[in-house]
Amino acid sequence: MDESAFRDFVAARSPALMRLGFLLTGGDQHAAEDLVQTALAKLAAKWRRVEAPEAYVRQVMYRQQVSWWRAAGRRPEVVRAELPDLPDNDAHGRSELRMVLRGALARLTPRQRAVVILRYYEDLPERDVAQVLGCSVGTVRSTAHRSLARLREVAPELEVVR
Incomplete structure (x- = not known):
């Protein structure tokens, strides 16, 4: 090595x-x-x-x-009441936006979060996301749709950022 x-x-x-x-x-x-x-x-x-x-x-x-x-399912889930305080290193409000996004992503199910991250953060095509997660392309599409709807519901302030 x-x-x-x-x-x-x-x-x-x-x-x-x-x-x-x-x-x-x-x-x-x-x-x-x-x-x-x-x-x-x-x-x-x-x-x-x-x-x-x-x-x-x-x-x-x-x-x-x-x-x-x-x-x-074999382990208890850790639930937190609030996000930890993070230093604000960004004068343009991006830190606050990241915290909102982080909180919104945390409110998704693990599968929804993985689909959103792989599809939109990693910019993988649906076929590749399906392969990574071991599910069908249709499941990726429906999960992405429900995930984005959930994100809009829990963090409407993200809608203005495009």
Whole structure:
């Protein structure tokens, strides 16, 4: 294993992977860290054989998150009354918008959240989303439709941002 190349990859891509993990887990920082760490550990084991490490680690994250929600019935869900206070580093109101979006995404079911993130954040076609989630294209379409309707319901302030 070329340890320095792996370390360089982790250093360069960890912030983006953490953002994705944060979105996939509905804003749960600890779960996002676990998700990224799990994906990077799997990548480390196959580092020499993986041609596209970014794509590989993202695919592992999607699949791991799907596995975790399938097992969610066996674990209690953590419910929070409020989002944690985050520093406002953005003078243009984007921080507030991110908090609203994060809160709205957290109110979706895990499957709805995954469809929205894969379809609109990762910009994957419906066919690819269906493949990642192990469902039909029709399920992706109907879930995306219901998810967007739910987002409009719980966060109408997002409607003005297009």
